[in-house]
Amino acid sequence: MQVEPDGTSPIAAIEEAVAGLDELDELPVAEHVARFDAVHVALNVALSAIDRE
Numbered sequence: 001m002q003v004e005p006d007g008t009s010p011i012a013a014i015e016e017a018v019a020g021l022d023e024l025d026e027l028p029v030a031e032h033v034a035r036f037d038a039v040h041v042a043l044n045v046a047l048s049a050i051d052r053e
Contacts, residue, residue, distance in 0.1 A: 010049040017042035
């Protein structure tokens, strides 16, 4: 498995991105969109890295 320049494997990056939703129920609803956007971006980056393997 290829490791990304920051030292994170694509699979670990996906797990980390999804973990960004763990505390969603503790956030005000107004902050949910920003959290979903951040997770979406992180997943796109991680999944793109898998395509380069």
